[in-house]
Each structure stands twice: as C-alpha cells, then as structure tokens.
Amino acid sequence: MRDQVFIEGLQGDTCIGVYDWERQLRQRVVLDMVLFTTLDAAGRSDDLRQTVDYKSVSDRVLGFVGSARFELIESLAEALSRILLSEFSIDAVTLRISKPGAVPDAANVGVSIHRERTSEQAG
Numbered sequence: 237m238r239d240q241v242f243i244e245g246l247q248g249d250t251c252i253g254v255y256d257w258e259r260q261l262r263q264r265v266v267l268d269m270v271l272f273t274t275l276d277a278a279g280r281s282d283d284l285r286q287t288v289d290y291k292s293v294s295d296r297v298l299g300f301v302g303s304a305r306f307e308l309i310e311s312l313a314e315a316l317s318r319i320l321l322s323e324f325s326i327d328a329v330t331l332r333i334s335k336p337g338a339v340p341d342a343a344n345v346g347v348s349i350h351r352e353r354t355s356e357q358a359g
Contacts, residue, residue, distance in 0.1 A: 238327060239275035241288045244268045248301040252309060252335070265309070265333055266346075267297060271320065272328040288324055296323065309333050309347050317351040328352040 246269070249262040271288050278287035300319060306312045313333050320329045334346035 238272040241271040241273060241275070241290055241293075241326075242269060243271075243290050243294055246294055246297060248298045250301045250312070251305045252307070252312060254307045259305075259307075263335065264337075265301060265312070265335055267301070267316075268332040268334075269293070269297070269320070270330040271324065271326045272330075273326045288326060293320065293324060296320075309335055310349075313347050313349045314351075317349060321351060321353045326353070 246267040247264060248267070249264055251259060251261075252263055252265065253259055271293065273288055275287060278284075296319065297316060300316065301312070304312055304315070306315070313331050316333075317329050317331055320326060320331070328351065330348065330350045332346060332348040334344050336344050338345045
C-alpha cells in the first residue's frame with residue numbers, strides 16, 4: 237500500500253450548478269483529498285521538500301475552486317485531479333467533493349473519484 241497525505245474538510249466557495257439561479261451566486265463546497273505518494277524519504281530526513289506540502293496543495297486547490305465556473309461537480313473534480321497529479325509529487329489522488337445544501341432533504345451530496353498519474357502527467 238502506498239503512503240498517504242490527507243486533507244479533510246477543506247472549504248471553498250465557487251460558482252457551480254446547472255440552474256440559472258445557482259450560477260448567480262457562489263456556493264460552498266467541501267473537499268476531502270487523499271494524496272498517494274512515498275513518504276519514507278521525508279520520514280528519514282525530516283525535510284518538507286521530501287514530502288507533499290499540504291499547505292501548498294490546499295492553497296492551490298482553494299485558488300482554483302475560487303475562480304472556477306462549472307455546471308457539474310464531476311467536472312470540478314476532474315479538473316482538480318488533473319491539477320494535483322500534474323503539479324505535485326503524487327502518484328494518485330482520491331478526491332471527494334461535497335455540496336452541502338444542494339438537496340434540501342439530504343444531509344450531503346457529492347462525488348468521489350480516484351485518479352492515477354498518467355505518463356503525460358509524469359513531467
């Protein structure tokens with residue numbers, strides 16, 4: 237099993253939705269990420285440069301979410317997974333995006349995807 241860095245409950249506001257009224261306001265999304273990588277070098281060296289900097293990941297994700305405009309939460313998830321895999325030293329990502337309040341009678345709704353690095357992202 238690969239090592240994991242995780243970020244849970246990261247919240248940001250974005251423009252997302254298929255209905256006109258949704259596209260006129262910003263809505264809260266909640267992100268949970270599991271970043272698959274190798275952590276043994278960081279564990280031995282105690283050096284931030286040897287691991288995934290979760291502050292940098294969080295800043296990048298929130299910056300993108302804040303400027304994004306999508307109809308589907310699935311599209312936001314795909315775009316974020318591509319960014320994470322191409323810009324950070326990870327092999328795979330499991331990304332869960334929740335949209336609280338999207339369905340009044342549900343506690344929460346959202347999507348969860350798992351993507352792995354492709355040869356094109358191995359830059």
